[in-house]
Amino acid sequence: MFIDSHAHIDFPDFDDDRAELLERAQQAGVECIVNPGSDLESCRRARALATQHEQVYHAVGLHPHYAKDVDDGQWGEFERLARESGPVAIGETGLDYHYDFSPRDAQQRLFRRQVRLTLDLDMPIIIHCRNAYDDCLRILDEEAPGAQWRGVMHCFTGGADDARAFLERGFFLSFAGMITFKKANDLRETAAAVPVDRLLLETDSPYLAPQPVRGKRNEPANVVHIAGVLAGIYGLQAEDVARITSVNTRMLFGIGKTGGTGSIVYKIRDSLYVNLTNRCSNRCVFCRREIDPMVKGHWLKLDAEPDAEEIIEAIGDPTRHAEVTFCGYGEPTQRLDVLKQVAAYLKERGGRDRLNTNGHADLINGRPVARELAGLVDEVSVSLNTADSDQYAEICRPGHGAHAHEAVISFIRDARRHLPKVTVTALDYPGVNLDACKRLAEELGVEYRQRKYNEVG
Ligand code: SF4
Known part of the structure; x- marks a missing residue:
């Protein structure tokens, strides 16, 4: 409207x-x-x-x-x-x-x-x-x-x-x-x-x-x-x-109502996004989820984390969308079991799906996760953000400390072995060496995409 x-x-x-x-x-x-x-x-x-x-x-x-x-x-x-x-x-x-x-x-x-x-x-x-x-x-x-x-x-x-x-x-x-x-x-x-x-x-x-x-x-x-x-x-x-x-x-x-209950799924262009959680293992300096949990007109602050059944009901027929992406204003692999259940449903119903992640899945779940996603996820897009681990700690402020960047790279390597398509992304945030990010993606044998600072969704 x-x-x-x-x-x-x-x-x-x-x-x-x-x-x-x-x-x-x-x-x-x-x-x-x-x-x-x-x-x-x-x-x-x-x-x-x-x-x-x-x-x-x-x-x-x-x-x-x-x-x-x-x-x-x-x-x-x-x-x-x-x-x-x-x-x-x-x-x-x-x-x-x-x-x-x-x-x-x-x-x-x-x-x-x-x-x-x-x-x-x-x-x-x-x-x-x-x-x-x-x-x-x-x-x-x-x-x-x-x-x-x-x-x-x-x-x-x-x-x-x-x-x-x-x-x-x-x-x-x-x-x-x-x-x-x-x-x-x-x-x-x-x-x-x-x-x-x-x-x-x-x-x-x-x-x-x-x-x-x-x-x-x-x-x-x-x-x-x-x-x-x-x-x-x-x-x-x-x-x-x-x-x-x-x-x-x-x-x-100040007309009418904005905000309210966070959307479990939300549509942008011809894709559907799944909002699993508000939680994230990073506290990126550029993240706006605390101050403005709104993405392209969708309010994403969840009052409660949805279970797999609720998400599946909200998705309906996945073939109506070009792609279903696990994304939101939080890290989807914080809820790996739910993610896998929903992904299994999507595959069963002939949907195409993608996981947008900060690459902390192994740290969060305490085991290598990429192989568990084989056959469930068509593509994974990992926010590498920077090629340098010190700068990563400074910009992304990971809860898992100094080893987080190393763990992201290890996840990317693993994902490349088990999943059909892996893309690494970096943000044109001031001070980030984008050429180094691109080179690192090439060394890892995965695709590279540059994202725009201050643009979400
Ligand atoms: S990884 Fe994404 S959701 Fe998490 S703090 Fe960074 S920008 Fe926000």
Whole structure:
């Protein structure tokens, strides 16, 4: 299900068919719409819509286009709405030096006022910024030096450096229909560098209709076209983009429920992942499972470890998936018996399976394990992470101490003897000698794959 994180469905453009528009959005899988205000009237309309329709949330903001018209009386009324009408955010606010409909000093004053209000109310902020990134960053930094913001740069059209600056300050970036335009290669390149857990989807209706409906009045149902293009950029499926961006939007605006019970199995692209445990024999410095047990929109923190029967029931027919992978935010071989029972079921039912492991199976279970996996696992992928044992101890912080790296290598050798395919992976974490990792994989006679730091799943 999608969330359109920015659509002006309160605008008069939709007066004749708003109910049908909401119906079409629902049919297209859009579960929620965030309607930001742009002037006092639209803030009031957005609030009314949020009161009438469960799937609509409102934000209140004064757009930079109208900065020249906002007097103290209007500001007072706006502030009252922000404090009392229950918005999910302040916005849209910001700076627009492309159109310059209001003098820049008036835009800056109004933006700064809304930034201060955001800080005072401890709310998220929705920022509109066109050709004004330096001033936007300067005002944010002056008002809250070093802050990590809860906010979104809506309809982002900046370059890679601009994106990095806002990401560093905690912002989400949201892409609208422009990303689907044929000539928008630069914007697609920028989007490719944005981590998916910082990505939002929006239509900015009624503006910016995406391909293939470009030029027409835009509406929330069209968010599917934008998701399709982003899925292509990230090598995901549209349903992955929907899930991930919906979770991101919920977390940013505090809409609905995130978290909850950890998923026993979860789907990314056309593969199914099995989450056996939260436990791990490493404490890698880059591991995010303690602070953010969310992978590609799936909550993985298990309340209790599932038994084999529960897992098998959750998997169902394994041939529906290209592959079933034992993975999750923990080390699967911590539960070797359950892993073997589930793997036996997968093989019996004609499924293909893979084990993603830190290579500690022998240490954890006190015996050589690879031979026990023969006939049960088609492929094993081992996180070697570094070719150097001291650096391994430093980065992966293994509970088994200084010999862990040696044990990983021994497991890889054994796995190569007993299993059809073994891949060793390393992470482009600062200081890791990736060439040495690749050479070590070659010496061990196994395949090598480089993983991206900060990208899971
Ligand atoms: S091996 Fe994986 S799950 Fe374990 S601490 Fe390292 S990154 Fe986290």
